[in-house]
Amino acid sequence: MENLKGVYFEWNEAYKKLGRAVPGRHIGLIAQEVQQQFPEI
Numbered sequence: 187m188e189n190l191k192g193v194y195f196e197w198n199e200a201y202k203k204l205g206r207a208v209p210g211r212h213i214g215l216i217a218q219e220v221q222q223q224f225p226e227i
Contacts (some may be wrong), residue, residue, distance in 0.1 A: 190219055 191212055197207035220227060 187223070189223060190215055 193216060194211050195214060196211055201207045
Protein backbone atom coordinates (compact mmCIF):
# COMPACT_ATOMS: atom_id res chain seq x y z
CA MET A 187 0.00 0.00 0.00
CA GLU A 188 2.81 2.44 0.68
CA ASN A 189 3.78 2.31 -3.02
CA LEU A 190 0.39 3.72 -4.03
CA LYS A 191 0.19 7.47 -4.40
CA GLY A 192 -2.97 9.47 -4.41
CA VAL A 193 -3.37 11.89 -7.31
CA TYR A 194 -5.58 14.94 -7.78
CA PHE A 195 -7.49 15.29 -11.04
CA GLU A 196 -10.28 17.17 -12.75
CA TRP A 197 -12.45 15.59 -15.42
CA ASN A 198 -11.51 16.48 -19.00
CA GLU A 199 -13.85 18.28 -21.38
CA ALA A 200 -14.84 15.09 -23.25
CA TYR A 201 -16.08 13.49 -20.02
CA LYS A 202 -17.81 16.70 -18.96
CA LYS A 203 -19.75 16.73 -22.24
CA LEU A 204 -21.25 13.36 -21.30
CA GLY A 205 -22.84 15.09 -18.32
CA ARG A 206 -21.36 12.68 -15.77
CA ALA A 207 -18.51 14.73 -14.37
CA VAL A 208 -18.87 16.22 -10.92
CA PRO A 209 -17.24 19.67 -10.82
CA GLY A 210 -14.12 20.31 -8.78
CA ARG A 211 -10.92 18.52 -7.93
CA HIS A 212 -11.01 14.79 -7.16
CA ILE A 213 -8.63 12.28 -5.60
CA GLY A 214 -7.86 8.90 -7.13
CA LEU A 215 -5.22 6.25 -7.78
CA ILE A 216 -3.29 5.31 -10.92
CA ALA A 217 -4.78 2.03 -12.17
CA GLN A 218 -1.41 0.63 -13.27
CA GLU A 219 0.05 1.16 -9.78
CA VAL A 220 -2.94 -0.56 -8.18
CA GLN A 221 -2.58 -3.47 -10.61
CA GLN A 222 1.10 -3.94 -9.70
CA GLN A 223 0.26 -4.13 -6.00
CA PHE A 224 -2.99 -6.10 -6.34
CA PRO A 225 -2.94 -8.15 -9.58
CA GLU A 226 -6.07 -10.07 -8.52
CA ILE A 227 -8.20 -6.92 -8.77
